[in-house]
């Protein structure tokens with residue numbers, strides 16, 4: 001996770017390899033998580049008496065990703081593209097349909113019972129809505145003690161008390177918080193409790209699903225800084241799921257862009273934001289205003305037509321071809337592109353990414369803004385991103401385009 005001053009996460013020289021990519025330092029430590037061809041399909045059932053499976057929602061459909069120890073991997077993409085399901089699939093909170101999830105060298109799909117429980121202790125989740133994810137009838141103390149007891153980490157009374165004080169101090173809450181209930185806290189404080197709960201079991205990996213999106217912009221930076229401090233002091237690895245492009249840019253070392261169940265682009269955060277290579281990422285980023293009025297005046301916005309296809313009936317070939325301004329006949333419609341490393345550490349799943357980057361293919365006129373209707377879903381979502389970016393430009397985060 002990048003700090004607000006842009007310093008890199010600490011790691012020892014021996015477990016790092018670094019190389020330069022257009023001025024960006026790409027740092028890769030030891031692999032903690034290795035996801036291969038992960039699929040999570042949800043059956044669609046019909047029938048009152050006989051529960052017939054009539055189809056599947058292909059929520060996650062062939063994801064490959066690796067996450068290194070001590071890094072923050074940001075997952076971004078529009079609503080419904082499968083980010084949460086991927087996070088849950090990695091933790092086996094949603095049962096994968098196929099594929100492998102290697103965590104610290106062990107395939108967690110093969111684990112059962114006690115072994116799975118022990119492995120789960122090392123992987124925790126922080127949720128978007130701290131109020132919804134905390135039991136309103138439980139005091140902070142019982143919430144935290146419950147987490148420890150579930151994994152046999154509670155110890156005796158004085159050990160538990162010491163640990164509780166450590167946890168509260170780690171997340172910046174006073175000891176008096178122990179006796180209080182979730183409704184007595186602000187949103188930011190509740191998220192601190194959610195983080196403390198995840199920390200009770202000394203995890204290695206935290207999957208944070210929209211950890212700041214329910215918070216006021218003024219509080220978002222505090223929680224991001226807390227996550228950052230905890231990462232440095234405890235050596236944590238994060239997967240942060242977020243739709244806010246500014247937040248993702250700010251907190252991630254590397255970013256994966258998801259579209260309809262797959263990762264279409266993955267790169268070190270600085271590289272991705274400096275030069276997006278996948279048409280979907282290019283369109284998302286072109287929609288976000290920049291603070292410099294001259295740059296803003298010349299900003300070329302790529303708008304896309306068509307609705308987001310249903311994950312129950314995804315398009316053939318490239319999943320994005322139905323809305324891609326650079327779509328080329330036949331190949332895009334028939335062949336599903338795989339992630340290919342086009343720059344150091346920068347992978348793209350697009351048959352024509354190099355041609356697009358070199359300007360050898362122009363976006364189709366029929367896909368430009370003139371034809372965008374008010375009811376276009378993506379246009380709506382992109383404009384939501386624009387509005388969000390405008391809000392965050394007065395937030396503690398740097399403006400997306402800065």
Ligand SMILES: Nc1ncnc2c1ncn2[C@@H]1O[C@H](COP(=O)(O)OP(=O)(O)OP(=O)(O)O)[C@@H](O)[C@H]1O
Pocket residue numbers: 042057058059077078079080081082083084085086243311
């Ligand atoms: N338990 C489930 N059963 C059936 N379909 C599901 C289930 N969970 C998610 N889905 C579907 O899977 C797709 C991906 O959902 P998911 O929540 O992972 O997306 P997301 O990118 O996290 O979106 P959001 O940002 O809105 O949470 C959606 O079409 C969703 O409706």
